[in-house]
Amino acid sequence: MAVDMEERRVTARFPRLSGRGLIMGLGKAQLVLVGIAFVSLIAAFMTGRWLFFAAVIVVALALVPTWFTGRPLIQWVPLLGQWARRKVRGQTSYRVRPLAPRPIGTLGLPGDAARLRVLVDERTGAGLLHDPSARRLTAIAKVEPMDSFALAEGSRQDVVAGAWGSLLSSFCTDSSNGVTRVGVLLRSVSDGGEEINAWFQEHGSDQVSPAAYEAYADYLSRSRTDSIRHESFVSITLDMKVGGVAALIRQAGGGVAGGAEVLRSRMEYVRSQFTEASLSFVSWVGSDDVAVLARTAYDPDVQPELEAHREVGRSLAGAGPMGLDESFTYLRTEAGYQRVLLVVEWPRKATTAGFLQHLVVAQVRHTFALICEPIPTRKAMAQARRASTSAETSRIWERKSGAVDTVERKRERAALAREEEALESGHGALNFAGLVTVSGHTLDELRMATEQVRTAALRSGCELRIIGGEQASAFIAGALPFGRGL
Known part of the structure; x- marks a missing residue:
């Protein structure tokens, strides 16, 4: 009797973004264009100004079917208008003013991120990022994998992915836990050989061969081995405006101190779940480490120096760049060029938990950020029902008009049905986005790094596109674990 020993893996399929539109596949902006063309036709009959x-x-009808980089051309108009307005107002450039004092506890970052304050939680030592305008608090945990996820057996990968999914699902409840965003940031950094030197100083011995020991020590002291290692961070963001959370904050004393007390309970819960997700908790990121994170994000080359001299580079006021110029598709600082890309297409076929392996460990210095926003259960179910109703209505309309029911439409309806069934079974729903940040000393290096991560993304079944007109805000969201979104 033959026994099938093949391992059964848990697989999932990412649904594609809906392209149904409101009527006959047309979105709001495209319908407005059709309306303008219709009104213009009537006006031409009434006034006789045909030309x-x-x-x-x-022009209106030409813009309706025209697509550019994955979206209708008309949808670029607001973005281009906003970019032009910022350009005219000089908001695409930033320069440090050395003689202008900064408020204590604020980060020297460009744009609206300059309003972020760093508050120290005396109990945990965490540097909490406070956004006074949005009334949000963010805590950042530094974590390390307990073992290699890529080398683990398939069943172990499924267990770890399931544990992480359970953690995210715990925030998708109707009860007011207040956690509105969970971020995961994985970045590859250069340590200038510091780890090799530290290991050699700790484990090296001249007992076997004094000559070899002396020669290797001399080599390490004279050379600069540029090695790359990976760092992992998990951030959670508390919205202090949520009704139930606001009441808890008042009970805890009110204000930011009360918000920190409420956030602390969420921090402890997240920390208790790391082990199940095969993550080892290192520490909560403190105020000094927040400054280093920002500093090394804008200038990756300074990482080895800051690690070799831990008494410098910890100033919040000096955390950002000395100068920044934002172009439509990249940033330029005194240290080089940066670019942020968005994952616009996730794997279209059934895939396992480790599908991002090629992108995460790509042999190029980059940062990968996954931003998740939990959706309360009732809201998620209402959205799923509306989407299912819209899909069914669209199917009936297309059948009456004689349109063919394509495979894409069938898969979309099946995905909506699976989503509604999963919600009924107790699963959570998330809005999520993936951002990849690359850097280079020159534009040519930046282009090369961009192509390398795009190739790695294709091997993972994903597609990356350059974010246009929003590089500054996208960089804060994609290169720093500060709980920011686009």
């Missing part, structure tokens, strides 16, 4: 209104009709 003028014919030009309006041609």
